[in-house]
Amino acid sequence: MPFANRETRHMKHEAHPVQAGATIRQGGRTCFHRLTNTTPVLIHVRSGNKVVVHDTALLLTAGEFGLLPDHQPMTMENIPKAPQNYEARILPVPRPLFEETYAHFPFITPPRTARPVKAVDLPAEAMALFDFCCCSENMSRLPVPVATVRLMELITWFALSGAVLGDRESPLLQHRLRQMIEADPARDWTLGHAARTFNMSEATLRRKLAAEDTSFTETLGDTRMTRALALLQTTTLPIAHVAQEVGYDSPSQFSARFKERFGINPREVRGDLGFFERIGTEVEQIRRDAVSA
Numbered sequence: 001m002p003f004a005n006r007e008t009r010h011m012k013h014e015a016h017p018v019q020a021g022a023t024i025r026q027g028g029r030t031c032f033h034r035l036t037n038t039t040p041v042l043i044h045v046r047s048g049n050k051v052v053v054h055d056t057a058l059l060l061t062a063g064e065f066g067l068l069p070d071h072q073p074m075t076m077e078n079i080p081k082a083p084q085n086y087e088a089r090i091l092p093v094p095r096p097l098f099e100e101t102y103a104h105f106p107f108i109t110p111p112r113t114a115r116p117v118k119a120v121d122l123p124a125e126a127m128a129l130f131d132f133c134c135c136s137e138n139m140s141r142l143p144v145p146v147a148t149v150r151l152m153e154l155i156t157w158f159a160l161s162g163a164v165l166g167d168r169e170s171p172l173l174q175h176r177l178r179q180m181i182e183a184d185p186a187r188d189w190t191l192g193h194a195a196r197t198f199n200m201s202e203a204t205l206r207r208k209l210a211a212e213d214t215s216f217t218e219t220l221g222d223t224r225m226t227r228a229l230a231l232l233q234t235t236t237l238p239i240a241h242v243a244q245e246v247g248y249d250s251p252s253q254f255s256a257r258f259k260e261r262f263g264i265n266p267r268e269v270r271g272d273l274g275f276f277e278r279i280g281t282e283v284e285q286i287r288r289d290a291v292s293a
Contacts, residue, residue: 019039019091019092019094020136020139021089021092021134022089022134024078024087024088024089024090024233025085025233026078026085026086026087026233026269026270027085027086027271028080028269028270029077029079029080030077030078030269030271031076031077032229033262034075034222035075036070036071036072036074036226037069037072037074037092038070038071038178038182039070039093039095040069040165041067041070041092041093042066042067042091042130043067043068043088043089043090043091044064044127045060045061045064045065045088046087046088047080047081047085047086047087048078048080048084048085049078050066050078050079050086051079052068052074052076052116053074054069054072054073054074054075054115055115058116058118060088062081064119065118065127065130065161066116066118066119067116067119068116069114069116069166070095070114070168071114071171071172072114089130089134090234093154095165095168097151097152098110098155100152101155102159102164102165104152105156105159108156108164111164112166113167114165115166117164118162119157119158119162120162122158123157125157126154129153129154173205173209173212174212174214174219176198177198177209177216178223180197181219181220181223181224182223182227185224185245185246185247186245189247191216221261224247225258225261225262227246228246228258228266231246232266232269232270233269233270239251239267243255
């Protein structure tokens with residue numbers, strides 16, 4: 001099937017801007033249950049091991065690449081290997097780019113079920129392209145159509161290495177709600193606001209979410225905690241700042257909710273990387289002092 005015409009393709013890519021890659025660092029071994037990505041993610045484990053469980057277990061060791069699907073609850077365990085910490089580079093890529101790439105190459109047949117999968121024997125050229133696309137400075141200086149083509153080339157390399165994104169099931173309302181919240185997790189979200197966004201009454205929204213075995217409050221809380229986990233793993237922001245980024249003015253309340261969701265305190269996520277947070281706190285204090293001066 002040929003690519004969409006130029007006008008349609010431009011609108012699709014403008015609606016799904018290129019996202020920056022990030023590096024996950026963890027000092028201690030941790031296991032996180034029921035994590036859900038709102039966007040498919042390409043991943044490169046650089047040190048340590050990663051175990052992803054969805055129906056079956058997938059092991060990614062240092063140097064290996066994989067593809068994690070969107071809207072599929074997964075259990076993820078990050079395992080450092082002494083003397084190094086666990087480290088992985090991730091690159092979120094909008095699903096429409098996968099679908100458009102696959103449509104262009106008839107030999108790529110997406111599985112009927114989306115699940116985590118390993119890219120086997122990626123060539124050096126593909127690895128270099130992954131690193132290039134992960135760098136926000138590289139991608140931001142490119143025109144959007146060119147950056148899009150780079151990502152589609154990367155998707156093709158992964159597909160040739162056996163990592164093909166499975167078909168998406170009919171999107172659930174909770175997935176749409178999660179994506180809306182993730183765009184601004186610090187906002188004072190209410191059931192009424194969400195209902196108006198979806199052009200339905202609060203009662204209808206509540207009933208539809210209940211039919212999916214969830215609720216507005218549960219989806220809101222889980223989306224915020226998942227975002228907080230990502231910030232703890234990929235930045236050096238102080239925990240108080242992370243709390244604010246996901247809508248909590250009280251760090252202690254945030255920490256309690258985080259532990260309730262993941263079973264560990266936010267500080268434990270970074271493990272031996274705690275000194276990064278102290279540096280981040282000092283930088284934050286210096287910034288505040290400079291502003292007040």
